[in-house]
Amino acid sequence: MQQGEVLLQQLLGKIQANWWDFVLPKLFKVYDKNQDGKLEFQEFIALLQIVQKGSLAERFSLCFKLCDSDDDNQIEKAELTKLLKVLNRMFVKEDATKDCTDFVDMTWNKLSKKEEDLVTLAELHGLIIDTPLLSSYWNL
Numbered sequence: 001m002q003q004g005e006v007l008l009q010q011l012l013g014k015i016q017a018n019w020w021d022f023v024l025p026k027l028f029k030v031y032d033k034n035q036d037g038k039l040e041f042q043e044f045i046a047l048l049q050i051v052q053k054g055s056l057a058e059r060f061s062l063c064f065k066l067c068d069s070d071d072d073n074q075i076e077k078a079e080l081t082k083l084l085k086v087l088n089r090m091f092v093k094e095d096a097t098k099d100c101t102d103f104v105d106m107t108w109n110k111l112s113k114k115e116e117d118l119v120t121l122a123e124l125h126g127l128i129i130d131t132p133l134l135s136s137y138w139n140l
Helices: 008-014 019-031 041-053 056-067 077-091 097-110 121-130 132-138
Strands: none
Touching: 019 041, 019 056, 041 056, 056 077, 056 121, 077 097, 097 121
C-alpha cells in the first residue's frame, strides 16, 4: 500500500458500528475518483472536509449520493428511508423507523410524487430550502 492510501477493507475491519456496513462502501464509491478501491490522501481529506465543515448543500448532496445506489441522480423512497434510518442510528442512537418513514412520506407528498416515483437532487434540494422543517432536519 502506498503512503496516503486508505483501503476499504482496512477501514471496515477497524470500525465496529453496523451503520458503516451500509455507509462506508458508498462513501468509497463517491470519493474514490479513480475507482481503484483506495482513497488517496487528498480524496480522504475532501471527504472529511464535507463531513466536518461542509455547507448544508454539500452535506445534503453527499447524503443524496449515498442514497443513489445506481448513480442515476434520482432516488426512490426506499433508498432515502434507508439512509435516514442509518443516519438516525448514527447520530441519535435509537430506532426512529416511524419518524423516518413519516418524514419521507411528507417529502414525497410535498413534491406531489406517487409512491413509485423517483426524486432528483434538484427537486429535493429545492423543497428543503423552501421548507423550514425539512431544512432543520437536514442540518445534521
